[in-house]
Amino acid sequence: MTDTAYLHRVEYFRRQDNGSLVREHVETADDHGWYIERGAAWRDRYTRACAEDFLARTGAPGGVYSVAVWRGATRVCTVGLRWPGLPPGRVK
Numbered sequence: 001m002t003d004t005a006y007l008h009r010v011e012y013f014r015r016q017d018n019g020s021l022v023r024e025h026v027e028t029a030d031d032h033g034w035y036i037e038r039g040a041a042w043r044d045r046y047t048r049a050c051a052e053d054f055l056a057r058t059g060a061p062g063g064v065y066s067v068a069v070w071r072g073a074t075r076v077c078t079v080g081l082r083w084p085g086l087p088p089g090r091v092k
C-alpha cells in the first residue's frame with residue numbers, strides 16, 4: 001500500500017501569444033520535497049527543479065510557464081519559468 005500523505009497536484013500552464021494561460025499538463029506527485037525546508041524560497045526552488053525535470057521528460061515545447069502546486073485545496077506555491085524546450089536533435 002502506498003502512503004499518500006504528501007500527494008500533490010502540479011499544473012503546468014503555458015503562456016499563449018495573446019497573453020492567456022492554457023493548462024497543458026497535470027501531474028500527480030506523492031512527494032514530501034516541498035517540506036524539506038521552510039519558506040517560500042525553498043518551495044519555489046524545488047518547484048522549478050521538479051518542473052524542469054517534468055518538462056524535459058515530456059518533451060514540452062519551449063515557452064513561458066506558470067506552474068502551480070496544490071496539496072488538496074491548499075496552494076503550496078506558484079512559480080513562473082521560461083522553458084527553452086529540448087535542444088535540437090534531442091528526443092524525449
